[in-house]
Amino acid sequence: MEVNRSDTATRILEVSELLFVEHGFEATSLRMITQQAEVNLAAVNYHFGSKDALFESVFMRRFTPLISACLAELDALEAKGAGDSIERVVMTFIRPCLALSRDPARGGALFVRLLSRALVENHRLLREALSREYSEFVERYTQAFRRALPELGEQDLSWRMHFAFGLMFNAFAGNDVLKIFRKSPVVTARDPEAIVQHLVPFVLAGLTMPASD
Amino acid sequence: MEVNRSDTATRILEVSELLFVEHGFEATSLRMITQQAEVNLAAVNYHFGSKDALFESVFMRRFTPLISACLAELDALEAKGAGDSIERVVMTFIRPCLALSRDPARGGALFVRLLSRALVENHRLLREALSREYSEFVERYTQAFRRALPELGEQDLSWRMHFAFGLMFNAFAGNDVLKIFRKSPVVTARDPEAIVQHLVPFVLAGLTMPASD
DNA sequence: GTCTATACGGAGATAGAC
DNA sequence: GTCTATCTCCGTATAGAC
Numbered sequence: 036m037e038v039n040r041s042d043t044a045t046r047i048l049e050v051s052e053l054l055f056v057e058h059g060f061e062a063t064s065l066r067m068i069t070q071q072a073e074v075n076l077a078a079v080n081y082h083f084g085s086k087d088a089l090f091e092s093v094f095m096r097r098f099t100p101l102i103s104a105c106l107a108e109l110d111a112l113e114a115k116g117a118g119d120s121i122e123r124v125v126m127t128f129i130r131p132c133l134a135l136s137r138d139p140a141r142g143g144a145l146f147v148r149l150l151s152r153a154l155v156e157n158h159r160l161l162r163e164a165l166s167r168e169y170s171e172f173v174e175r176y177t178q179a180f181r182r183a184l185p186e187l188g189e190q191d192l193s194w195r196m197h198f199a200f201g202l203m204f205n206a207f208a209g210n211d212v213l214k215i216f217r218k219s220p221v222v223t224a225r226d227p228e229a230i231v232q233h234l235v236p237f238v239l240a241g242l243t244m245p246a247s248d
Numbered sequence: 249m250e251v252n253r254s255d256t257a258t259r260i261l262e263v264s265e266l267l268f269v270e271h272g273f274e275a276t277s278l279r280m281i282t283q284q285a286e287v288n289l290a291a292v293n294y295h296f297g298s299k300d301a302l303f304e305s306v307f308m309r310r311f312t313p314l315i316s317a318c319l320a321e322l323d324a325l326e327a328k329g330a331g332d333s334i335e336r337v338v339m340t341f342i343r344p345c346l347a348l349s350r351d352p353a354r355g356g357a358l359f360v361r362l363l364s365r366a367l368v369e370n371h372r373l374l375r376e377a378l379s380r381e382y383s384e385f386v387e388r389y390t391q392a393f394r395r396a397l398p399e400l401g402e403q404d405l406s407w408r409m410h411f412a413f414g415l416m417f418n419a420f421a422g423n424d425v426l427k428i429f430r431k432s433p434v435v436t437a438r439d440p441e442a443i444v445q446h447l448v449p450f451v452l453a454g455l456t457m458p459a460s461d
Numbered sequence: 462g463t464c465t466a467t468a469c470g471g472a473g474a475t476a477g478a479c
Numbered sequence: 480g481t482c483t484a485t486c487t488c489c490g491t492a493t494a495g496a497c
Contacts, residue, residue, distance in 0.1 A: 212368060240454045279472080
């Protein structure tokens with residue numbers, strides 16, 4: 036039965052989630068995982084096929100419900116006829132990300148960083164898995180943006196979505212290209228609430244500026 | 249003499265730059281590099297200390313002149329008394345990035361991607377090297393932004409710089425979090441000129457919106 | 462079906478001869 | 480400076496025990 040997975044596979048999943056979040060993908064070895072999970076080295080390849088596929092499983096376990104939550108918020112927004120507010124559309128994405136980042140049982144803020152980094156860094160195996168299953172996400176948000184920003188041409192719309200989601204994913208990833216230069220970072224780039232408070236207006240300013248084409 | 253480096257070290261540098269750009273850091277092995285450069289495997293560790301340190305050398309060889317070019321443009325801008333235009337300040341950063349991306353002798357667009365990805369992905373050794381040598385870059389641009397956006401408080405200023413540089417570096421890195429979902433990307437996220445044409449207005453909109461604090 | 466022990470090839474690093 | 484030989488650790492594959 037698919038549901039009653041052996042404890043071995045579950046233990047591997049949970050231990051490796053913690054280790055991937057803490058040390059990153061490359062720096063986490065299968066020997067670290069299997070030792071801490073108290074299972075045999077070969078168990079990972081038996082249950083998941085490869086280290087890459089293990090990461091994909093770890094990733095999908097959190098990503099699927101996150102995407103569903105965003106689309107559910109989008110459904111709710113459109114159901115109550117508020118789908119023409121771009122701010123509210125943006126918040127249907129932001130809010131589930133924030134909720135996930137506050138949930139310690141699901142790894143909290145650290146896991147959101149893993150998610151975002153995996154997207155930004157473009158893991159090989161992840162690409163295929165995502166384009167297979169999550170094209171709906173992009174299509175739904177493209178529709179939603181088009182409806183909330185009807186004065187934009189298709190080119191403008193695509194570019195602005197590109198920048199907006201890039202900015203949001205990177206913000207949640209905790210990437211701070213300036214902090215690596217600075218001795219004492221002024222911006223607490225890892226505090227999700229503070230990020231959102233400044234991020235949303237910035238993104239909205241770019242989205243709502245006059246059309247260029 | 250520092251200038252007359254042995255041909256061995258130089259060959260390693262040039263071959264590894266090409267391979268890092270083409271295959272990425274992890275996927276490029278020392279054995280690939282040394283074979284193609286026709287030097288012994290141990291030569292890398294003798295001349296550079298480690299694979300990480302080799303990457304740092306490859307990186308710095310291009311990054312240092314890029315940063316200098318930006319600061320030179322900033323100097324020129326302020327010398328002619330145009331330092332209060334935020335658009336022009338932003339362009340002092342964009343223009344050298346574009347120039348580098350057009351220069352095939354220095355790796356062209358692919359190398360700009362490597363640079364940006366290294367920043368975004370936050371290589372361990374890179375962090376230390378950068379914070380040691382390039383704090384001037386951040387300090388100069390912080391001053392320049394403060395002068396061009398005098399109505400902003402320090403908090404607003406830091407956040408907006410954080411978002412603006414994050415957006416610009418990611419754009420040049422060619423990261424496209426949406427494209428991995430899409431079958432056919434509408435946005436040609438890798439074409440530097442097209443990026444800039446849409447990127448600059450988006451960034452400026454966020455930078456110049458009314459202050460929040 | 463599950464799990465264990467073990468082996469293999471490739472990686473980065475290094476000691477020591479020349 | 481250079482090169483050979485060798486070390487440890489990695490992900491992976493498989494044969495065979497339960």
